Amino acid sequence: MPAATPKLAPPTNRLLAALPKDEYRRLLPDLEPFPLVFGEVIYEPGDLIRHVYFPASGIISLLAVVGDRATLEVAIVGREGMVGLPVFMGVKTSRNRAVVRGAGAAMRMKATAYRKECNNGGSFPRLLRRYTHSRLTQVAQGAACNRFHPMDARLAQWLLMTRDRMETDEFQLTQEFLSNMLGVRREGVNKTAGTLQQKKLISYRRGTLTTLNRAGLEAVACQCYRIIKEEYDSFLP
Amino acid sequence: MPAATPKLAPPTNRLLAALPKDEYRRLLPDLEPFPLVFGEVIYEPGDLIRHVYFPASGIISLLAVVGDRATLEVAIVGREGMVGLPVFMGVKTSRNRAVVRGAGAAMRMKATAYRKECNNGGSFPRLLRRYTHSRLTQVAQGAACNRFHPMDARLAQWLLMTRDRMETDEFQLTQEFLSNMLGVRREGVNKTAGTLQQKKLISYRRGTLTTLNRAGLEAVACQCYRIIKEEYDSFLP
DNA sequence: TCGTATATGTACGCTAGGGCACAGACAGTC
DNA sequence: GACTGTCTGTGCCCTAGCGTACATATACGA
Numbered sequence: 001m002p003a004a005t006p007k008l009a010p011p012t013n014r015l016l017a018a019l020p021k022d023e024y025r026r027l028l029p030d031l032e033p034f035p036l037v038f039g040e041v042i043y044e045p046g047d048l049i050r051h052v053y054f055p056a057s058g059i060i061s062l063l064a065v066v067g068d069r070a071t072l073e074v075a076i077v078g079r080e081g082m083v084g085l086p087v088f089m090g091v092k093t094s095r096n097r098a099v100v101r102g103a104g105a106a107m108r109m110k111a112t113a114y115r116k117e118c119n120n121g122g123s124f125p126r127l128l129r130r131y132t133h134s135r136l137t138q139v140a141q142g143a144a145c146n147r148f149h150p151m152d153a154r155l156a157q158w159l160l161m162t163r164d165r166m167e168t169d170e171f172q173l174t175q176e177f178l179s180n181m182l183g184v185r186r187e188g189v190n191k192t193a194g195t196l197q198q199k200k201l202i203s204y205r206r207g208t209l210t211t212l213n214r215a216g217l218e219a220v221a222c223q224c225y226r227i228i229k230e231e232y233d234s235f236l237p
Numbered sequence: 238m239p240a241a242t243p244k245l246a247p248p249t250n251r252l253l254a255a256l257p258k259d260e261y262r263r264l265l266p267d268l269e270p271f272p273l274v275f276g277e278v279i280y281e282p283g284d285l286i287r288h289v290y291f292p293a294s295g296i297i298s299l300l301a302v303v304g305d306r307a308t309l310e311v312a313i314v315g316r317e318g319m320v321g322l323p324v325f326m327g328v329k330t331s332r333n334r335a336v337v338r339g340a341g342a343a344m345r346m347k348a349t350a351y352r353k354e355c356n357n358g359g360s361f362p363r364l365l366r367r368y369t370h371s372r373l374t375q376v377a378q379g380a381a382c383n384r385f386h387p388m389d390a391r392l393a394q395w396l397l398m399t400r401d402r403m404e405t406d407e408f409q410l411t412q413e414f415l416s417n418m419l420g421v422r423r424e425g426v427n428k429t430a431g432t433l434q435q436k437k438l439i440s441y442r443r444g445t446l447t448t449l450n451r452a453g454l455e456a457v458a459c460q461c462y463r464i465i466k467e468e469y470d471s472f473l474p
Numbered sequence: 475t476c477g478t479a480t481a482t483g484t485a486c487g488c489t490a491g492g493g494c495a496c497a498g499a500c501a502g503t504c
Numbered sequence: 505g506a507c508t509g510t511c512t513g514t515g516c517c518c519t520a521g522c523g524t525a526c527a528t529a530t531a532c533g534a
Contacts, residue, residue, distance in 0.1 A: 064381035066461070072384050076376040089370035090363060095464070096377065124371075126327060133326035136373055140311040140333065143380035144301035147309050147420045150520080174481065184383045188521060190483065206481055206530055224303070227332070387490080411511065427513065443500060443511055472496060 295341015
């Protein structure tokens with residue numbers, strides 16, 4: 001039984017949730033629900049970006065692709081963020097691949113509508129700029145992390161970030177997949193994950209990984225985890 | 238003898254040059270010349286950012302700092318860019334170190350004035366968003382490059398980028414310094430630079446490096462050089 | 475129930491680059 | 505000219521992680 005003045009369910013995406021209620025209401029007609037299906041590619045490098053995505057749950061990864069096989073995750077987007085920043089920046093394509101690596105749901109919006117909204121003023125563009133800053137920090141920190149920190153620290157960090165966004169201890173994940181995220185060989189993942197498992201920090205079998213000891217993982221992970229987390233938490237409600 | 242309507246010298250900084258003339262004129266009172274002195278630190282991680290800088294010549298590096306010694310250059314800013322993006326994004330500090338690594342001159346502007354100007358509408362914020370996109374691309378591409386490409390390719394790329402911005406073949410540079418940029422040991426730089434010198438692509442002695450063969454360096458460098466260069470060239474006049 | 479595809483476990487040699495320890499070489503200063 | 509600080513050149517050993525090549529193990533479908 002729909003009420004005369006329908007209750008506005010608060011958005012689960014934290015960016016949308018940070019908007020003043022009236023602004024969110026204005027956006028609403030342009031937002032459509034979109035399921036995030038594991039493994040689905042949102043866009044490839046060079047593709048025209050037709051929609052921007054606000055995950056409510058699940059994870060979208062942004063990968064840098066070099067050569068024709070090597071990939072590296074440069075950003076991870078969950079409900080704290082948005083995929084499609086280039087549109088906000090006035091660019092129609094991205095050099096990255098965007099791929100769903102944690103099933104969930106998102107709201108999405110046509111790039112055209114989004115672009116219009118961004119130029120309307122209000123707090124939306126301000127919020128997106130703030131988010132962009134966090135993204136830039138994440139990518140830069142990640143670059144350094146990648147250069148200086150050993151693989152077990154990076155793996156632990158990656159698992160923590162994933163866990164935070166999936167809000168569950170168990171997720172779908174193969175070693176092959178992980179190797180594409182971390183930019184290392186599958187065999188290397190095997191070894192490193194093996195030692196984490198021996199330490200009872202995680203357990204995994206055939207495509208499923210479970211984190212067992214959050215604190216333990218944090219101890220193995222580098223400071224980068226905290227830095228990036230704080231960066232996002234600092235401006236979102 | 239000052240004319241009644243003073244001739245407006247076109248700005249050398251390419252971002253400023255991309256502004257409509259009247260907008261640039263509006264900015265002008267807030268801009269002051271600032272010499273870029275080799276080695277000078279513009280800001281440290283966590284510092285309050287008081288000014289933003291538009292180099293007209295010379296280079297400012299943005300470094301990610303991890304632990305208490307390791308640094309990695311995550312962005313290089315010459316006359317195509319600007320230092321102080323966080324201010325534009327609504328943040329008062331940066332997690333990076335900004336340091337002059339090529340002497341030159343810049344125009345700078347108080348962060349407060351800049352912030353006001355950004356909220357005035359007009360093409361300035363649009364331009365900065367476009368620039369931010371290029372920066373993000375640079376950092377992401379750099380992260381992947383850093384992960385997958387061997388040191389000689391990265392060194393060659395770095396030299397080319399520096400050359401482009403300094404607009405000269407000879408620049409001030411020690412191996413120690415280079416090692417902090419590339420995030421490798423000084424000894425490694427020595428070896429790699431040595432082979433480039435044997436190939437007659439560069440020559441150097443005690444703090445001065447000269448690029449001898451641009452085409453040769455491009456051949457050694459990875460594709461990342463072109464990708465990043467095109468990214469910036471694509472929107473600047 | 476068996477076959478097949480996909481995930482995982484390992485092993486062995488190789489290479490780039492880190493850690494460390496100096497030895498020259500050059501430039502500026504007293 | 506001697507002294508000193510800063511660059512540069514090397515060498516040796518060590519480790520992390522790559523390349524390659526298989527050997528299992530598990531899930532799922534015919």
